[in-house]
Amino acid sequence: MQSTIKKPGFIISILFILIILIFFVSLNTGFIRIPFQDIFRVLIGLDQGQNQLVIFQFRLPRLFLALLAGAGLAVSGSIFQGITQNELADPSILGISSGAGFAVVLFLSFYRASSQLFSQFSVLLLPFVAFLGGVIAALLIYLLAWKKGVTATRLILVGIAVNAAFGAGLIVLQLRLHPNDFMQATIWLSGSISNSSWNQVFAILPWTIILLPIAIYKANYLNFFTLGDPVAIGLGVEVEKERAKLLFLAVALAGSSVAVGGGIAFLALIVPHLTRKWVGANHNYVIPAAALMGALLLLIADMLARTLLAPSEIPVGLITSFIGAPYFIYLLLKV
Amino acid sequence: MKDYPNHQQPLTKSPIKRSIVGIFIILFGLGLLVISMIASILFGAAEIELTTIWQSIVSYDVSLTSHQVVYELRIPRTLAAVAVGACLSVSGAIMQGVTRNPLASPSIMGISAGAAFMIALAFAFFPGTTSLGLMLSAFIGAGLGTTTVFGLSAFSRGGLSPVKLALAGTAISAFLQSLSSAIAIHFDVARDISFWFAGGVAGTRWATLEVIIPVVTIGLIGAMVLSRSITILSLSEEVAIGLGVEINHIRILAILVVLLLTGAAVSIAGTIGFVGLVIPHITRFLVGADYRWIIPCSAILGALLLVLADIGARMINPPFETPVGTMTALIGVPFLLYLARKGGNN
Secondary structure: OHHHOOOHHHHHHHHHHHHHHHHHHHHHOOOOOOOHHHHHHHHOOOOOOHHHHHHHHHHHHHHHHHHHHHHHHHHHHHHHHHHHOOOOOOOOOOOHHHHHHHHHHHHHHHOOOOOOOOOHHHHHHHHHHHHHHHHHHHHHHHHHHOOOOOOHHHHHHHHHHHHHHHHHHHHHHHHHOOHHHHHHHHHHHOOOOOOOOHHHHHHHHHHHHHHHHHHHHHHHHHHHHHOOHHHHHHOOOOHHHHHHHHHHHHHHHHHHHHHHHOOOOOHHHHHHHHHHHHHOOOHHHHHHHHHHHHHHHHHHHHHHHHHOOOOOOOOHHHHHHHHHHHHHHHHHHHO | OOOOOOOOOOOOOOHHHHHHHHHHHHHHHHHHHHHHHHHHHHOOOOOOOHHHHHHHHHOOOOOOHHHHHHHHHHHHHHHHHHHHHHHHHHHHHHHHHHHOOOOOOOOOOOHHHHHHHHHHHHHHHOOOOOHHHHHHHHHHHHHHHHHHHHHHHHHOOOOOOHHHHHHHHHHHHHHHHHHHHHHHHHOOOHHHHHHHHHOOOOOOOHHHHHHHHHHHHHHHHHHHHHHHHHHHHHHOHHHHHHOOOOHHHHHHHHHHHHHHHHHHHHHHHOOOOOHHHHHHHHHHHHHOOOHHHHHHHHHHHHHHHHHHHHHHHHHOOOOOOOOHHHHHHHHHHHHHHHHHHHHOOO
């Protein structure tokens, strides 16, 4: 294991280069193929025609959304796994994502000022709503799992139960939606960034810009948790306080990603594993590398979602769970 | 397993008392079941008189709408709820007994998702499949789910712990569901499928029941025949071997029965969660560890629960039908929380 760990800086730069490469390939692929030289013509402003419309209104917002949501989910998963010291923790398994999703659908079923499901104003509010739902879910799980302390097993079982509860609530809410919204909500809940607009990019962007650096800054505390609570306390860490802060951070990152991308499953679970395999256990490197890896994976998954069954699109969440579920089962057998 | 004391609860009361409780549940439960079945036929969008039920059974008159409603819609629906409830809870009871795992149940172990996946395939590739075709696909799918889960426990060192099993089931369900959704979206049958699943037992007709009821009967009889061996197997493998029980034969037969029952249930009503988890626990609490009592009592209580849940599904938000799975989740979620708090100490 130790021998496979490369220099973190090297891995991070490789990931960075890969993201740029895939970004351009992804701009090129889709229902309408746009040759590379045309992409550059559009980007430097020479082409004003159809290609410009496709790239600026459809492809670019979507790719940015994939990058931001992927990074957010991956970092959120890394933090969850760090603070629970459990390799199987992940916002969707713990029911945080479904809490956020439930809050969003609840919000949309009441707030229908325009006939559009994702109208101008509501889209900017969505991350807050999703965050709120995520926090409520996290609190519920924590309280229900509390019995003179919390164990990882109990957290996961309670998470499964809370997940099922939100799932049942969601179905009831969905049935009250207008039939058109019902279909849209169904696709969104299975994780989709296909109808993305710049509005959604601007909705998630501030969250990522603020939260991601904080996560990288706080990464060292995750290293202390690895040593176990007594050692961490001995080193002068205020364990409970820092754990709560990090939990808050992870919920916020997951919530903002769910708000724009819906239930993108398993990404937050597998990225931290892959990252730890390559850069080692030091969270100072894991967090930034996971952010890049998550962005890269979601970018690739989105490209597959557009092209695999073209002309129909698969929600990207289905692609991630298609890849993630077998990996998860492999982990389960190994742990 | 000592974390789940309820599961291996010793026979604290004497066997005679337990069988009195069992007989009481069967008689009293059957009475309640009949009453709730009548209620299920009475309640709904169209007003039905109590006498109409009797008349439409003994002297069916096609020209009368009320007779048609009762005979063609309400009675099949109610019978379907009885069959599905009994199937799911007996499947759950057998699975919990054979695996000695308190979380084992059709929906948690991904069996229902497997059946649903094959039904999605049938919708996509063979539009207009008959109910017999749907049932066959559900069986194959249930088999797929079961094989995966049992395969996983075989490959995992020391078997799967309750939590790992629940997680593996969640992952397998998620995997199969994403496959089904992808198929549904690509072949543009998502609407058909979601309507079919959300329908629960609402759309059941006599034609379906004629196929299903023999299968259900065979499954339930099989479960009763196996019940004694399952009791011994649920206590401990060593005891079972010592008493000369052919463990592997019993396991294979038990899996077959579970496949029949779960496949039948899913092909009628889609995936309805928690019945197969909750009912066996409640029954075990009431009648003790003897599966000769657990299985028939589970069947009756499961049928009762689902008939009531189906009535609730119609009443809660009329004229819309709330999915029956939501109603069972209402009961199942608190129960799962209770199990989690009681058991998950390590």
